Amino acid sequence: MRFSDLPERVREVRERIDAAVVRGGHGQRVTVVAVTKTHGPDAAEAAWEAGLPDVGENRVQEAHVLLQVNIVGEATKGGFALETLGAEGERMQALTGLHVRGVMTMAPFDADEGTLRRVFTGARDARATLASAGHDATELSMGMSNDFEIAVEEGATLVRLGTILFGARPA
Ligand SMILES: *Cc1c(COP(=O)(O)O)cnc(C)c1O
Numbered sequence: 001m002r003f004s005d006l007p008e009r010v011r012e013v014r015e016r017i018d019a020a021v022v023r024g025g026h027g028q029r030v031t032v033v034a035v036t037k038t039h040g041p042d043a044a045e046a047a048w049e050a051g052l053p054d055v056g057e058n059r060v061q062e063a064h065v066l067l068q069v070n071i072v073g074e075a076t077k078g079g080f081a082l083e084t085l086g087a088e089g090e091r092m093q094a095l096t097g098l099h100v101r102g103v104m105t106m107a108p109f110d111a112d113e114g115t116l117r118r119v120f121t122g123a124r125d126a127r128a129t130l131a132s133a134g135h136d137a138t139e140l141s142m143g144m145s146n147d148f149e150i151a152v153e154e155g156a157t158l159v160r161l162g163t164i165l166f167g168a169r170p171a
Pocket of ligand 1: 035037106144145146160161162163164
């Protein structure tokens, strides 16, 4: 069966997350979002059976409820800059039907640890900015297979994991 080792991988990832929460000292709860993109419906079903009800086709998540922030100004990625977020956040307060619940960010793929921490700290600042603008912004979606432990240490409340759970994506 495909993904038969998923329960074991989930257990291992949860242990690593728990240890990172302790190291980081933020005391937050962390939700694992299983990123099933391109793996097909089998992956979503396996995730459900392995106790991961939050399955993310990433684009849907980016579109709804969390604002993507681009902390280091990467040209290849979308997202609000930290500098404009305060004003944008206030503008969005006027939009009924849009509930801004937090931020999501992606670090540069080849970032060193210092850059990762700068990006994740910046995202935390962005969440605080949105909260100051009156949004119920509690979520911090950051951390992928290769950097989730540092993201959790910096306060992530959702980690979006694909490769570490399901293996490399089919080309
Ligand atoms: C693909 C993707 C992920 C998962 O990446 P992995 O490195 O496979 O864990 C997380 N977030 C977003 C936005 C993605 O597009």
